Amino acid sequence: MKCDFPPGENTCRRCKSSGNACIVEGRKPRNAPNKREYLLAQIRQKDVIIEKLLRELHNPYAATPLSIASYRLATSPSDQNNRNVIAWLDRLEESVQAAGRSGGVEAFKMESRQRASPGDAEESDEDGGDDTERGSADGDEDEQDAQAKLQALPDATVPLGLLAHLSLDNPRARKGKRRGNVDGSENEEVGVANETYFLPGPAYNLNIRASLIENHSPPEIIIHGLVTPDDVDKLFDIFYTRLNVHVTLLDREIHTVQSTFARCPFLFTVVCAISSRYYKDKSEIYPIAMHFARRAAADGLLNGWKSVELAQAYILLSTYAVPARRWEEDRSWLYIGLAIRIATDLNLHQLSTVKPRNDQHRREILNQERLWLICHNLDRSMATQFGKPSTIREDYIIRNSEDWYKRSPLNHQWDCGLSSYTQLLRIMTRFHEEIYSDPSSPTGLNQNLDYREVSLRHDEDLTRYFEDWTRRFKEDTDLQDPACAFRASLLPFLTSYSRLVMYSFGFQQAYRRGIQPEDQIFIDNCFQAAKSVVLCMIDTLCPSGYMRFSPDGHFIFASFASAFLLKLMRPEFKAFITSTRETEIFDLIHRLIQTLQSPEIAIDERHTPKLHARFLAGLLTKHRRDIATAGRIQTQQQPPAAQVSPHSQPTPSGSTHTFSTSTSAGTSPGETTYSGGDMSYAASGEGQLLAAPGEPVYQQDTAYAAGTGPMEVFDFGNVAEQGVETLGALQALQSPSYWRDMMMPGYSWPENESYGASGGLGGFGHNQNLGAFQTAQVGLF
Numbered sequence: 001m002k003c004d005f006p007p008g009e010n011t012c013r014r015c016k017s018s019g020n021a022c023i024v025e026g027r028k029p030r031n032a033p034n035k036r037e038y039l040l041a042q043i044r045q046k047d048v049i050i051e052k053l054l055r056e057l058h059n060p061y062a063a064t065p066l067s068i069a070s071y072r073l074a075t076s077p078s079d080q081n082n083r084n085v086i087a088w089l090d091r092l093e094e095s096v097q098a099a100g101r102s103g104g105v106e107a108f109k110m111e112s113r114q115r116a117s118p119g120d121a122e123e124s125d126e127d128g129g130d131d132t133e134r135g136s137a138d139g140d141e142d143e144q145d146a147q148a149k150l151q152a153l154p155d156a157t158v159p160l161g162l163l164a165h166l167s168l169d170n171p172r173a174r175k176g177k178r179r180g181n182v183d184g185s186e187n188e189e190v191g192v193a194n195e196t197y198f199l200p201g202p203a204y205n206l207n208i209r210a211s212l213i214e215n216h217s218p219p220e221i222i223i224h225g226l227v228t229p230d231d232v233d234k235l236f237d238i239f240y241t242r243l244n245v246h247v248t249l250l251d252r253e254i255h256t257v258q259s260t261f262a263r264c265p266f267l268f269t270v271v272c273a274i275s276s277r278y279y280k281d282k283s284e285i286y287p288i289a290m291h292f293a294r295r296a297a298a299d300g301l302l303n304g305w306k307s308v309e310l311a312q313a314y315i316l317l318s319t320y321a322v323p324a325r326r327w328e329e330d331r332s333w334l335y336i337g338l339a340i341r342i343a344t345d346l347n348l349h350q351l352s353t354v355k356p357r358n359d360q361h362r363r364e365i366l367n368q369e370r371l372w373l374i375c376h377n378l379d380r381s382m383a384t385q386f387g388k389p390s391t392i393r394e395d396y397i398i399r400n401s402e403d404w405y406k407r408s409p410l411n412h413q414w415d416c417g418l419s420s421y422t423q424l425l426r427i428m429t430r431f432h433e434e435i436y437s438d439p440s441s442p443t444g445l446n447q448n449l450d451y452r453e454v455s456l457r458h459d460e461d462l463t464r465y466f467e468d469w470t471r472r473f474k475e476d477t478d479l480q481d482p483a484c485a486f487r488a489s490l491l492p493f494l495t496s497y498s499r500l501v502m503y504s505f506g507f508q509q510a511y512r513r514g515i516q517p518e519d520q521i522f523i524d525n526c527f528q529a530a531k532s533v534v535l536c537m538i539d540t541l542c543p544s545g546y547m548r549f550s551p552d553g554h555f556i557f558a559s560f561a562s563a564f565l566l567k568l569m570r571p572e573f574k575a576f577i578t579s580t581r582e583t584e585i586f587d588l589i590h591r592l593i594q595t596l597q598s599p600e601i602a603i604d605e606r607h608t609p610k611l612h613a614r615f616l617a618g619l620l621t622k623h624r625r626d627i628a629t630a631g632r633i634q635t636q637q638q639p640p641a642a643q644v645s646p647h648s649q650p651t652p653s654g655s656t657h658t659f660s661t662s663t664s665a666g667t668s669p670g671e672t673t674y675s676g677g678d679m680s681y682a683a684s685g686e687g688q689l690l691a692a693p694g695e696p697v698y699q700q701d702t703a704y705a706a707g708t709g710p711m712e713v714f715d716f717g718n719v720a721e722q723g724v725e726t727l728g729a730l731q732a733l734q735s736p737s738y739w740r741d742m743m744m745p746g747y748s749w750p751e752n753e754s755y756g757a758s759g760g761l762g763g764f765g766h767n768q769n770l771g772a773f774q775t776a777q778v779g780l781f
Helices: 013-018 037-056 066-072 080-095 120-126 159-168 171-180 206-216 227-247 258-263 267-277 282-301 309-318 331-347 361-385 415-435 451-476 482-513 517-544 552-567 579-596 607-620 717-721 726-733 736-740
Strands: 647-650 656-659 671-676 679-684
Touching: 066 671, 227 258, 227 267, 227 282, 227 309, 227 482, 258 267, 267 282, 267 309, 309 331, 309 361, 331 361, 361 415, 415 451, 415 482, 451 482, 451 517, 482 517, 482 552, 517 552, 517 579, 552 579, 552 607, 552 726, 579 607, 607 726, 726 736
Parallel strands: none
Antiparallel strands: 647 656, 671 679
16 A cells, blocks of 8 residues: 655655554565476476477377478578578479378278279379389278288287287277378377277378478488489489399389489488499599488388388398498398398288289389399398308299299399399209208208219209200390390309309318319319309400499409419319419409409499409418419519519428529510429510509519418418408408318308318318308399
């Protein structure tokens, strides 16, 4: 209450009229605000906001990347490059609005994951809609039949499949289906307790998936401006014209730039990243692009949806992986395992019996079957070539894949090579199942078999296979097309390598008990097979123009065959390897080194063929006293070879091996004569390897005096220093156990305690289990 004082008086009017003493009280002290309560109130308010936002994301456990909307707000109007990215993303958004027409959630049952109304089906025929799952239901089909399980769900005979069927048959779940878009924000349950757990989500509805990708998870390679829209078109063109011929994984009619962006940002990123290495305008972005691809791989494993495109992205990332610095850092084999698991989880091993509605739907089914065949081939190529256990069993699709490439007019013309390689792996699988048939052996290898008979019998299968598929390539493909001709040229290459693996087992058995004259068949067949592998690489594959874009697998096979030829130069086999063959082996490996390091094949110093050429050159020059080889390490700063003084090196047994160089009167100045024991070798000095200063160069100007002592393994000290961080599968050749027997990398012969005293020719023991030595993945399709 406010007091009113008359002028010149100390008593207010109210107190004067009432006769009370007028006392003016001071202002009461205020209580300080409680800061703790205030902060807690703010926190509670923010918690409510955060919870609301998380509910709107449908999955409160998934981290959401930068959205296009926020990126648009954060972009400066003066940044023209980013403005172009936004415009391109807007065009993509418009182009995929009609993609993945769903007729509601009921469209994704076993018979029809994409059931659509008749009107939608007509529109899909007209605009080539994006059916992403196999199976379809007729428009007049009874609704009860359309309530079957989802194709990707487990079978009803297993517990989880039974729970899925019961959940889908739940009236509450069916009520949720009729709502079309199931909103899980009000259901806090997770796992099978959530009534919508088994209902299809964005993985089966391309429309929903595209919308979420556009707004929440566009590829970082685009967001950060690493590539422009024009770059993306060129990168996809490089992939389909140069890279896809090796893997035959994607269908250009399905995986366009727009559809790949809408289906799987991970696959979009991987295609752009692996193609950027061959993009001359921006080749420098390759390391950064692959970094984004690996980040996308991690995000694809933790978040998002399981899909065919996700498995395809992991396969590409494995096949065209950046060489790891060490084997324990390599992820290629893990990526393949992820792809196989995703494909199995999607039930791609089960044949679809639903009649396709249109050509687009047929392409989707072929796309899924192609992926499963490639998963099988990758799995078996790892198992049969490197001694790893296989994962995929030979199912109905694999057993009937011989004519798969021509079952539909929509099959790609390169699918012939895919079916061909599948049949080759089936032959090798039968061979390995027969020789690894001893249950009492730790490795399973049956040492009591007659490997001569087994090898000859399966070699007949390889011969029939080669003749049959040579005819098929001529009749069913256009060999005038360079890409088809290249696929056909892989047939002798892969067949010869398989034959080399096959006969190496018989060679090893003969070597253990002691080489006899009748064992010449193993030496001859191994030599011819390895020679054929190297010649195919030099004379056929490399001149095709496609090896510059090849995965590592082809180069690995050629290098392994070369290393096996070197093992034939051991003193123990001197009676079986003529001087003519010795000369041929040196010439072959020398030509292979020159070919692999040529600018037409190797892109840069870190490209796989360049690394293999450098390793093989070091392998030849790092010979030791028991390898009947020729060569020495010389850099461009060293004096001419004729000025090198002879030197000697003592062996553990006290003998001495002499290395000398000389120019005789009977040879021209450009030739050098090699003398050592009973062997002589003359080779031209022309065509020396072109190398950077300090890089090892193989030169044929050293003599070797063959000794008779036990073989020593290569000294890989300097060889490893040339690029151990990127040797990959070649690390198998650095294992001492590889050089102690005649097995191919990845295989081993069981140990025998008595063998070290009396077995073989040199009287020395064999390797520890080389099967435990892990080598890099070789993906051949």
